[in-house]
Amino acid sequence: MTRTDCARLASLALVVLLSGCATYSDRIGVMERAIVAKDPVRALRVLEAQPGGRKDDVLYLLNKAMLQRMQGEYAASNAALEEAKPLMEKFATLSVSEQAAAFAINENVRAYAGELFEQVYVHVIAALNYLALNAPHSARVEALQLDVKLNQIKQGAAVDDGFPRYLTGLIYERLGDWDDALIAYRKAYQAYKSFPSYYSVGVPYPLKDDLLRLTARQGMNDEHERYRTEFGIKEWSAATSSADTGEVVFILLSGLAPVKRDAITGAVTQDGRMVTVALPYFEQRRAAANGVRISTAGRSAESALMSDVNNVAVTALDHKLAGITARAIARAVIKTRAVSKAQQEGNGALGLLINVAGVATERADTRSWTTLPNQIYLARLQLPPGRYDLQVQVLSSRGGVLGVEEYNDLELLQGDQRIITRHWVTPQDLLPSRPFTRPALVDQRKTKVKESRH
Amino acid sequence: MMTRATKYAWLAVIGLVMVACGTKVERIGVEEVRDLSGRWNDTDSRLVSEEMMQDVLSRSWLSDFLRGSGRDPAVIVGEIRNLSHEHINVTTFVNDIERELINSGKVAFVASKQERRDVREERADQDIHASEETRSAMGKERGADFMLKGDISTILDVEGKRQVRFYQVDLTLISLADNRKVWIGQKKIKKFVTGSKARP
Numbered sequence: 055m056t057r058t059d060c061a062r063l064a065s066l067a068l069v070v071l072l073s074g075c076a077t078y079s080d081r082i083g084v085m086e087r088a089i090v091a092k093d094p095v096r097a098l099r100v101l102e103a104q105p106g107g108r109k110d111d112v113l114y115l116l117n118k119a120m121l122q123r124m125q126g127e128y129a130a131s132n133a134a135l136e137e138a139k140p141l142m143e144k145f146a147t148l149s150v151s152e153q154a155a156a157f158a159i160n161e162n163v164r165a166y167a168g169e170l171f172e173q174v175y176v177h178v179i180a181a182l183n184y185l186a187l188n189a190p191h192s193a194r195v196e197a198l199q200l201d202v203k204l205n206q207i208k209q210g211a212a213v214d215d216g217f218p219r220y221l222t223g224l225i226y227e228r229l230g231d232w233d234d235a236l237i238a239y240r241k242a243y244q245a246y247k248s249f250p251s252y253y254s255v256g257v258p259y260p261l262k263d264d265l266l267r268l269t270a271r272q273g274m275n276d277e278h279e280r281y282r283t284e285f286g287i288k289e290w291s292a293a294t295s296s297a298d299t300g301e302v303v304f305i306l307l308s309g310l311a312p313v314k315r316d317a318i319t320g321a322v323t324q325d326g327r328m329v330t331v332a333l334p335y336f337e338q339r340r341a342a343a344n345g346v347r348i349s350t351a352g353r354s355a356e357s358a359l360m361s362d363v364n365n366v367a368v369t370a371l372d373h374k375l376a377g378i379t380a381r382a383i384a385r386a387v388i389k390t391r392a393v394s395k396a397q398q399e400g401n402g403a404l405g406l407l408i409n410v411a412g413v414a415t416e417r418a419d420t421r422s423w424t425t426l427p428n429q430i431y432l433a434r435l436q437l438p439p440g441r442y443d444l445q446v447q448v449l450s451s452r453g454g455v456l457g458v459e460e461y462n463d464l465e466l467l468q469g470d471q472r473i474i475t476r477h478w479v480t481p482q483d484l485l486p487s488r489p490f491t492r493p494a495l496v497d498q499r500k501t502k503v504k505e506s507r508h
Numbered sequence: 509m510m511t512r513a514t515k516y517a518w519l520a521v522i523g524l525v526m527v528a529c530g531t532k533v534e535r536i537g538v539e540e541v542r543d544l545s546g547r548w549n550d551t552d553s554r555l556v557s558e559e560m561m562q563d564v565l566s567r568s569w570l571s572d573f574l575r576g577s578g579r580d581p582a583v584i585v586g587e588i589r590n591l592s593h594e595h596i597n598v599t600t601f602v603n604d605i606e607r608e609l610i611n612s613g614k615v616a617f618v619a620s621k622q623e624r625r626d627v628r629e630e631r632a633d634q635d636i637h638a639s640e641e642t643r644s645a646m647g648k649e650r651g652a653d654f655m656l657k658g659d660i661s662t663i664l665d666v667e668g669k670r671q672v673r674f675y676q677v678d679l680t681l682i683s684l685a686d687n688r689k690v691w692i693g694q695k696k697i698k699k700f701v702t703g704s705k706a707r708p
Contacts, residue, residue, distance in 0.1 A: 198592070
């Protein structure tokens, strides 16, 4: 072999070593098992010990923020999120070198900037942290940032803007900004109505209650009547005015977000050649906890499903899959051309090595924010001012009780609003909720690239 | 085979690249303006406190009070609300204003609610443990004559990578005797930020 061949070989070896053989989701199994064993301290240790390039910095910070949240360290969690925000902005801009590398190696060389819905959820989690720290003014700052972010997102993007808008409404109500709260609830209502069917949760009853209550309070009677007809509610009394009563809001974050795996498929290129590509797919999960019932002093309320993060994530990937597939096929074509060029030059060994390197580096990008909850439930209970012991029953999908928690000695003043959040994880949350079916053969010669929903 | 000249050229190139790759630290003046991300920074804080300070000392409320009561006014800092899009630390420019006003000798500042708690704890401790001559007695605090309150709010206009950020800081001085607002200070800052479309 000549000197130039040695140089080429060395650079190839470097490329193979740098990209690694395990995908992101293969590496996080230990951390996830620690989380469902209700040991966030150990999970955080595992996360810190993992090697990770600068490209996965965002995911490291997001996971760290969730794990610190689970330990009750809300201020540290917010510090991690504040660090992640400018990084996500920076990585969302196109990088010339990463684009070039992605065509030669695989998608993992791109720095992960977070899906759109994940970028929105950064603000949601930060707001929940500030509410837990009893800093509603800081939560308001996050609500304003959410508003700016959601206004920038185009129509039709796979984003959950229902629960984030509802949360901003809750925060404005907490601070007594009734007009801002009503605007936020209206936007939430529009959002919930326009969800695509795959992640639609209907219009949750707490939102309906809030719209009726606030329109009555602000004296917007026409709008109030319109909502009454739309919701089909004949009788509605403003007996429980929020100025006289206190309120407990319980938010249940249930389970863990789905994880991406990679699948090797065949594909047929435009010129009829067969190549192998690795495509990502979501291993969907179903959360074990499907609601809460909160009760105290003879009153109780059941929760409503506010957000199905699992299905939002799947839809977001679906929207991107055509692009990912096209790029993967282009990459496979470039690699096969490199192999045949080496073979034409009479260098069989080099050709073989390029082939091996090409196959070894063909891994899908399986990065996603898996420590987000799978679903979000919310229950609200209006109570007269006083001291209460709140009992929370976590319910399964069949209505059975998975666990009971007590929040004792909650003091509610007049007009006060207490927001309690809980992230409930069990080992069942890691189980895939549906079996994986191999994706259909991708044929670029057909006008529409075919994908199978799995 | 590389000639000597090519070899030295390569060494020079590698050397230059290595130099550019290390971490650089450059000390800059405190007054120098360096805007990196478009968010609220120390320059904004300094501009606000400078303008407010010049304004508050040059108004008639100070001379009116001196004439009326014959002593310097005591001001307490109340709630400065952050109604903006960013987690801004409002205490930096409030501290700047406090420092300049106290140093000017015309206005006295008394401790705010949080600070008073610490001071009162210390005084209670002294009541029990300190000697008669050196103890600071309870019930001798200086009451405030005015309260400084305010808020900072923003208006953002975002389109793609471009945004116009508008900050408005409003501070009000309220007389604790009769609730009159004796002074209102306002500072507006506007920035035009263009995000980068690509990175290396």
